[in-house]
Amino acid sequence: MPYIYTLEQDSVDDLTKLLAGNLQRRRLEKGLSRSALSMMSGVPAPTIAKFEQQHIIALTSFVALAQALGYTSDIKQLLSEPHFSTMEELETINRNKNRKRGRNEIGR
Numbered sequence: 014m015p016y017i018y019t020l021e022q023d024s025v026d027d028l029t030k031l032l033a034g035n036l037q038r039r040r041l042e043k044g045l046s047r048s049a050l051s052m053m054s055g056v057p058a059p060t061i062a063k064f065e066q067q068h069i070i071a072l073t074s075f076v077a078l079a080q081a082l083g084y085t086s087d088i089k090q091l092l093s094e095p096h097f098s099t100m101e102e103l104e105t106i107n108r109n110k111n112r113k114r115g116r117n118e119i120g121r
Contacts, residue, residue: 054081
């Protein structure tokens with residue numbers, strides 16, 4: 014039986030690098046310095062710099078930055094809908110919609 018979810022080609026580092034680059038572009042498009050974004054979001058400017066340069070940040074800080082830049086609806090959309098690539102995956106999703114606990118099995 015095939016696994017329900019396939020692993021993406023992008024590594025965690027690739028994805029965090031992409032998020033950091035996107036955040037920096039949005040900040041610069043709005044003409045904001047790190048200090049200005051820091052005042053708007055409550056996230057310290059050195060934390061913003063660390064994220065933009067080293068791609069390390071806490072999720073709560075990332076959400077606060079996205080919110081300060083006006084991306085609240087995008088954050089709400091993240092992981093909001095199930096993804097599937099086969100009818101079998103869709104059937105599994107529909108069968109498990111009301112589950113309160115997961116199983117310790119992959120591919121069921």
